[in-house]
Amino acid sequence: MYGLEAISAQNGWAMAVAGALIVMAGLTVLSLVISQLHKVAAFLEKGVEKRSEKKQAVKTAPKEAVGPKSPAFDTDEAQARLKPLVAELGESFELTNLYELANSGDLPHVHLSIRSLRESGVIVPAGDGRFVWRD
Amino acid sequence: MDLLIQFLTNTGYYLVDFRNIIMLLIGSLFLYLAIAKEYEPLLLLPIGFGVLVGNIPFFKGFGLGIYEPNSVLHYLYFGVTTGVYPSIVFLGLGAMTDFSSLLAMPRLMLLGAAAQMGIYFTLLSALALGFLPREAGSIAIIGGADGPTSIFLTAKLAPHLIGPIAIAAYSYMALIPIIQPPIMRLLTTKEERRIHMPEMRDVSRVEKLLFPAAGLLLCCFLAPASIPLLGPFFFGNLMKESGVVDRLAQTARTAIIDTATIFLGFTVGASTQADVFLTPKAVGIFFLGAVAFSIATASGVLFGKIMNLFMKQKINPLLGAAGVSAVPGSAREVHSVGLKSDPTNYLLMHAMACNSSGVIGSAICAGILWSFLV
Numbered sequence: 441m442y443g444l445e446a447i448s449a450q451n452g453w454a455m456a457v458a459g460a461l462i463v464m465a466g467l468t469v470l471s472l473v474i475s476q477l478h479k480v481a482a483f484l485e486k487g488v489e490k491r492s493e494k495k496q497a498v499k500t501a502p503k504e505a506v507g508p509k510s511p512a513f514d515t516d517e518a519q520a521r522l523k524p525l526v527a528e529l530g531e532s533f534e535l536t537n538l539y540e541l542a543n544s545g546d547l548p549h550v551h552l553s554i555r556s557l558r559e560s561g562v563i564v565p566a567g568d569g570r571f572v573w574r575d
Numbered sequence: 576m577d578l579l580i581q582f583l584t585n586t587g588y589y590l591v592d593f594r595n596i597i598m599l600l601i602g603s604l605f606l607y608l609a610i611a612k613e614y615e616p617l618l619l620l621p622i623g624f625g626v627l628v629g630n631i632p633f634f635k636g637f638g639l640g641i642y643e644p645n646s647v648l649h650y651l652y653f654g655v656t657t658g659v660y661p662s663i664v665f666l667g668l669g670a671m672t673d674f675s676s677l678l679a680m681p682r683l684m685l686l687g688a689a690a691q692m693g694i695y696f697t698l699l700s701a702l703a704l705g706f707l708p709r710e711a712g713s714i715a716i717i718g719g720a721d722g723p724t725s726i727f728l729t730a731k732l733a734p735h736l737i738g739p740i741a742i743a744a745y746s747y748m749a750l751i752p753i754i755q756p757p758i759m760r761l762l763t764t765k766e767e768r769r770i771h772m773p774e775m776r777d778v779s780r781v782e783k784l785l786f787p788a789a790g791l792l793l794c795c796f797l798a799p800a801s802i803p804l805l806g807p808f809f810f811g812n813l814m815k816e817s818g819v820v821d822r823l824a825q826t827a828r829t830a831i832i833d834t835a836t837i838f839l840g841f842t843v844g845a846s847t848q849a850d851v852f853l854t855p856k857a858v859g860i861f862f863l864g865a866v867a868f869s870i871a872t873a874s875g876v877l878f879g880k881i882m883n884l885f886m887k888q889k890i891n892p893l894l895g896a897a898g899v900s901a902v903p904g905s906a907r908e909v910h911s912v913g914l915k916s917d918p919t920n921y922l923l924m925h926a927m928a929c930n931s932s933g934v935i936g937s938a939i940c941a942g943i944l945w946s947f948l949v
Contacts, residue, residue, distance in 0.1 A: 441705065442703060442704065442705045443703050444703065446702050446703055446705060447699050447702045447703055450702050450708045450711070451708075452698060452699050452702040452703075452708075452711075453699070455695075455698065455944075455947050455948075456695035456696070456698050456699050457695075458943075458947075459694070459695050459698070459940065459943045459944065459947065460691070460692055460695045462797065462798070462939075462943055463688055463691050463936055463939050463940050463943065464685075464688045464689075464691075465797075466688075466793065466794060466797040466798070466939055467684050467685065467687060467688035467932065467935070467936055467939070468684075468685060468688065469793060470684060470789070470790060470793050470794065470935070471681040471682060471684035471685060472681070473789050473793060474677070474678055474681045474684070474782075474786060474789065474790075475681040475682075477678065477782045477785050477786065477789065478678075478778075478779065478782055480781075480785060481779050481781035481782045481785060482779075484781055485779070485781055
């Protein structure tokens with residue numbers, strides 16, 4: 441069997457039309473979906489950003505409270521508080537003595553204050569485990 | 576003396592007939608095209624050499640030929656007849672393909688769909704020429720211009736035609752520079768060929784990650800029979816885009832696809848044994864293959880022109896020719912025809928969008944035809 445007769449007998453017309461429509465519809469739907477993907481992506485990215493912002497906030501909050509190098513920590517104030525104590529200890533002193541003295545005087549953030557003054561070069565080593573005060 | 580005569584009667588020189596000579600010449604032509612003209616060398620070289628290997632006459636029954644059980648070639652051919660090689664090739668293709676241009680301009684996907692009309696036109700033509708429905712479906716898929724898809728569907732529907740269909744599909748893919756440009760020029764005016772396409776927007780990583788999942792679900796829910804092709808294809812693409820398995824993606828797009836291509840090409844070539852290949856049906860398949868390819872190209876271009884009737888932002892109808900899934904040959908041809916009309920008209924990226932859409936479209940068509948005809 442040949443020609444149009446063969447096509448009809450084998451259901452060729454239906455297969456061709458249905459096949460063409462299915463692939464056309466399928467790719468049209470896919471193109472519609474991918475044309476909206478940037479919106480889905482933006483939505484997802486927004487969610488991720490929000491979550492990471494929250495995490496960032498949680499992470500940075502305690503750091504501000506205890507961070508030894510925090511810019512919020514006032515070195516001048518620490519210097520003002522500790523200088524009279526150092527005068528009591530003499531020209532050279534041990535850090536442990538300074539720490540105990542400051543602690544007994546109920547000064548706030550004693551360890552942090554001594555450390556920041558060491559780092560900023562106000563308290564400098566004089567050898568033999570002793571330190572001197574330099575303004 | 577008897578031993579010597581027996582030996583001589585078993586040699587290829589004694590057993591050769593004119594059909595073997597014809598096939599050896601065809602194989603040599605493929606090798607010439609691949610090496611001297613560099614027409615699709617990755618495909619034509621293994622196929623051409625396979626044709627030479629498959630057409631050396633031998634004494635049947637020694638377990639040597641590709642159609643003889645337990646022969647080495649038969650085992651290698653297993654990957655073709657079961658559709659394993661095409662699936663592996665699709666995995667590598669997915670790991671190579673960048674869908675950015677398609678995601679940036681989704682309407683170009685319609686051109687990939689339109690170019691599939693060549694498949695259904697050829698289905699009707701093949702039925703009209705007296706081919707059985709399953710054979711007609713296998714021949715029709717040549718219009719998708721996708722070698723692995725053609726082999727996959729033929730292996731499922733008409734395994735006895737794998738040789739001629741694969742050779743026809745790959746031959747026409749190699750002949751894209753000869754077949755497509757005249758059709759493109761015939762169906763478009765110079766003004767249409769000069770249409771510039773707009774700049775593509777940047778596509779985010781999340782979009783690229785979402786696409787394989789969306790594509791897989793939509794396409795495979797529609798045509799589940801395309802899972803063996805589109806499953807690995809989108810999986811390969813996800814590996815590439817995820818960026819977390821670079822080693823796997825790299826292997827898929829190099830070693831794995833190369834290995835599959837070598838064995839696919841070589842065994843398909845070897846399957847063209849003269850007595851199986853040189854039949855009146857093969858001639859019909861080659862004729863219909865040319866029709867399928869030409870109609871597919873024309874459908875894409877004409878659909879581009881139809882889209883321009885309804886759209887504010889005109890598209891260059893040449894892009895429709897890249898809707899066939901011959902990646903990246905047809906995209907290159909579109910680009911070069913566009914450049915010839917206007918040296919400042921760069922269409923390559925847009926053509927690649929149509930090309931990748933054509934890959935998806937032809938795989939869906941294969942699934943649809945398999946469902947209809949199985």
